[in-house]
Amino acid sequence: MKLTLPDGSVRDYTAPVTGAAVAADIGPGLAKAALAARIDGEMWDLNREIPGDCNFSIVTARDEDALELLRHDAAHVLAQAVQELFPGTQVTIGPAIENGFYYDFARDEPFSTDDFEAIEKRMAEIVDQDLPIERQVWDRAEAIAHFKSIGEIYKAEIIHDLPESEEIIIYRQGGWKDLCLGPHLPSTGKLGKAFKMLKLAGAYWRGDSRNEMLQRMYGTAWADEKQLKSYLTMLEEAEKRDHRRIGREMDLFHFQEEAPGAVFWHPKGWVLFRMLVDYMRRRQDEAGYVEISTPTLMDRAMWETSGHWETFREHMYTTETEDGRVYAVKPMNCPGGTQVYKQGSRSYRDLPIRMAEFGKVNRYEPSGALHGLMRVREFTQDDAHIFCTPEQMQDECQTVVRLILDIYRDFGFDDVRIMFSDRPEKRIGEDAVWDKLEAALKGALESMGESYSYNPGEGAFYGPKLEFVLRDAIGRDWQCGTLQVDMNLTDRFDVTYVGEDGERHRPVMLHRALFGSLERFAGILIEHYAGRFPVWLAPVQAVVATITNDADAYADEVADALKSAGIRVETDLRNEKINYKIREHSHAHVPLIAVVGAREAEEKTVALRRLGGKAQEIVALDEAVARLVGEAVAPGA
RNA sequence: GCCGCCGUAGCUCAGGGGUAGAGCGCGCCCUUGGUAAGGGCGAGGUCGAGUGUUCAAUUCACUCCGGCGGCACCA
Numbered sequence: 046m047k048l049t050l051p052d053g054s055v056r057d058y059t060a061p062v063t064g065a066a067v068a069a070d071i072g073p074g075l076a077k078a079a080l081a082a083r084i085d086g087e088m089w090d091l092n093r094e095i096p097g098d099c100n101f102s103i104v105t106a107r108d109e110d111a112l113e114l115l116r117h118d119a120a121h122v123l124a125q126a127v128q129e130l131f132p133g134t135q136v137t138i139g140p141a142i143e144n145g146f147y148y149d150f151a152r153d154e155p156f157s158t159d160d161f162e163a164i165e166k167r168m169a170e171i172v173d174q175d176l177p178i179e180r181q182v183w184d185r186a187e188a189i190a191h192f193k194s195i196g197e198i199y200k201a202e203i204i205h206d207l208p209e210s211e212e213i214i215i216y217r218q219g220g221w222k223d224l225c226l227g228p229h230l231p232s233t234g235k236l237g238k239a240f241k242m243l244k245l246a247g248a249y250w251r252g253d254s255r256n257e258m259l260q261r262m263y264g265t266a267w268a269d270e271k272q273l274k275s276y277l278t279m280l281e282e283a284e285k286r287d288h289r290r291i292g293r294e295m296d297l298f299h300f301q302e303e304a305p306g307a308v309f310w311h312p313k314g315w316v317l318f319r320m321l322v323d324y325m326r327r328r329q330d331e332a333g334y335v336e337i338s339t340p341t342l343m344d345r346a347m348w349e350t351s352g353h354w355e356t357f358r359e360h361m362y363t364t365e366t367e368d369g370r371v372y373a374v375k376p377m378n379c380p381g382g383t384q385v386y387k388q389g390s391r392s393y394r395d396l397p398i399r400m401a402e403f404g405k406v407n408r409y410e411p412s413g414a415l416h417g418l419m420r421v422r423e424f425t426q427d428d429a430h431i432f433c434t435p436e437q438m439q440d441e442c443q444t445v446v447r448l449i450l451d452i453y454r455d456f457g458f459d460d461v462r463i464m465f466s467d468r469p470e471k472r473i474g475e476d477a478v479w480d481k482l483e484a485a486l487k488g489a490l491e492s493m494g495e496s497y498s499y500n501p502g503e504g505a506f507y508g509p510k511l512e513f514v515l516r517d518a519i520g521r522d523w524q525c526g527t528l529q530v531d532m533n534l535t536d537r538f539d540v541t542y543v544g545e546d547g548e549r550h551r552p553v554m555l556h557r558a559l560f561g562s563l564e565r566f567a568g569i570l571i572e573h574y575a576g577r578f579p580v581w582l583a584p585v586q587a588v589v590a591t592i593t594n595d596a597d598a599y600a601d602e603v604a605d606a607l608k609s610a611g612i613r614v615e616t617d618l619r620n621e622k623i624n625y626k627i628r629e630h631s632h633a634h635v636p637l638i639a640v641v642g643a644r645e646a647e648e649k650t651v652a653l654r655r656l657g658g659k660a661q662e663i664v665a666l667d668e669a670v671a672r673l674v675g676e677a678v679a680p681g682a
Numbered sequence: 683g684c685c686g687c688c689g690u691a692g693c694u695c696a697g698g699g700g701u702a703g704a705g706c707g708c709g710c711c712c713u714u715g716g717u718a719a720g721g722g723c724g725a726g727g728u729c730g731a732g733u734g735u736u737c738a739a740u741u742c743a744c745u746c747c748g749g750c751g752g753c754a755c756c757a
């Protein structure tokens with residue numbers, strides 16, 4: 046048997062051999078550091094026999110992959126600790142995840158985060174015991190019988206449901222056994238102690254909300270203390286960027302009990318919101334859109350026609366008037382859009398018609414889904430509906446994709462994932478039409494050289510879609526933009542245009558939103574910039590702060606000059622020291638502080654200090670105004 | 683919606699069956715200062731809402747509302 050090492054050298058073995066033995070052969074240092082073997086790129090348990098000729102390497106703690114092993118082991122050690130401390134707890138599954146691991150337990154009594162201390166302590170003991178971790182292949186029936194006999198009905202169920210072709214692999218550490226594909230570290234001691242239990246949460250058995258709820262424990266695990274510490278520090282930093290916290294600190298918005306999931310925008314937050322709308326409106330005007338506005342309340346009949354009444358009802362708010370009419374609060378803008386299109390008759394010469402609407406929609410979202418600005422029940426979409434001929438469809442899709450990516454770039458989001466979802470099981474329309482729609486969407490991306498991931502069967506029931514996903518500062522992915530091709534609503538509302546042939550035809554209707562929800566996008570920006578907005582977006586662009594009261598009049602003069610140049614400026618004439626004022630406005634993330642004292646008043650200058658900078662710069666008032674105005678220009682304006 | 687935790691001053695939080703606490707912020711006074719916290723005094727609370735247990739509930743129990751972390755959901 047020939048093993049090719051990473052350096053190209055070849056080792057020959059006649060008898061069956063394990064990764065551990067090879068490592069020992071190579072050197073005692075490596076043997077000690079070895080965590081797993083890599084056989085043709087696949088990780089193998091150190092003590093598992095190598096099957097034959099292969100490319101061979103040893104995985105040590107320095108390997109990226111080692112963390113995954115380590116975290117998976119941490120999950121097992123957690124499960125063992127919990128079962129030792131809380132007899133009667135059943136284990137289910139426990140994988141390694143990004144930055145850590147979790148394990149789902151079944152137990153009648155709830156766990157508490159207060160239990161974490163004891164659990165971590167027991168985990169450390171198991172690490173100290175350095176129990177060998179052993180891989181065993183079991184007989185299926187025996188395995189099921191074993192787990193049933195010790196009351197592990199979930200494990201028994203998992204084994205029962207595994208395909209017949211699958212080997213039943215059991216990992217044993219000390220007296221504790223778990224069904225697991227592996228691979229694992231050679232012993233619990235290799236896990237080390239750079240782990241920490243983080244949170245406790247519910248999770249449905251097998252991820253299905255119809256099933257019972259298990260108790261999930263999340264933890265994080267790293268190769269050493271230093272890594273662990275830097276991860277925990279990173280979490281703290283992420284928390285500081287949380288848009289809900291910054292929103293309060295910068296006085297941007299608030300929520301209150303009486304309006305769950307709906308935003309009260311404060312003056313400063315509304316400036317941000319308005320800037321986003323202004324920006325998008327400008328971009329859309331340039332891109333050949335017209336803008337409309339449609340009713341918030343429409344008769345239930347409208348929603349019956351659109352299909353929302355049957356498919357979306359549980360998310361809709363309704364209201365009834367004195368006369369017994371039932372109205373629904375719009376959860377989407379599309380039905381209204383079709384009605385504007387339908388006024389008068391449309392010719393192929395009019396197409397494409399790109400109708401934008403900053404529509405405020407209400408959706409009754411599940412209470413548990415609400416999350417600051419990111420997931421609300423009342424939000425504003427930068428929506429648009431593009432009515433075009435089938436021939437124009439692909440071009441229009443391309444134009445939309447180009448616009449979206451270009452707009453995201455203006456906010457520094459260069460890393461955008463595009464997801465393409467095609468026909469779902471439950472759908473309407475001919476397959477031939479689906480072929481065309483999917484080809485148009487895919488073709489638009491491919492001809493632009495944009496890569497995308499593929500979500501088979503995840504499209505809307507009326508057509509395929511693209512989703513544009515940004516990653517926020519805390520590493521969460523947020524779907525912002527979307528582009529959908531619709532063949533449903535045009536039909537239901539009998540939307541037509543007159544073609545060259547004088548006959549009526551069905552236009553294609555593209556639904557698209559670029560920011561998606563303006564509320565959510567604002568939230569993402571707050572976290573993205575950590576409150577330190579570029580000047581054009583900053584709610585307060587400059588503060589004029591005085592050294593002493595003697596400069597009050599001049600400070601007002603400076604503020605007036607800035608204000609009449611269109612700068613959002615405040616004055617700070619309080620009887621406080623300049624240190625105090627600088628500190629406060631720096632915390633408020635004001636991009637520019639103009640300090641004025643007797644000298645500046647005398648010379649008609651200001652001392653400009655930039656957020657985050659240490660230095661000040663003395664410039665003439667006119668020049669300061671010109672400079673600020675230049676910096677406050679929105680992208681593309 | 684489900685599981686767990688939480689709800690006390692504007693904010694962050696401590697407390698605990700019998701006159702409610704701190705820091706920051708806020709107001710007034712002193713201080714008028716040159717680039718990230720000057721000093722003093724003071725005001726500020728239906729302890730999320732309701733029901734129950736109790737001589738007595740902010741504290742204990744239950745229900746509801748809201749929030750947080752996940753899960754499920756996001757057409």
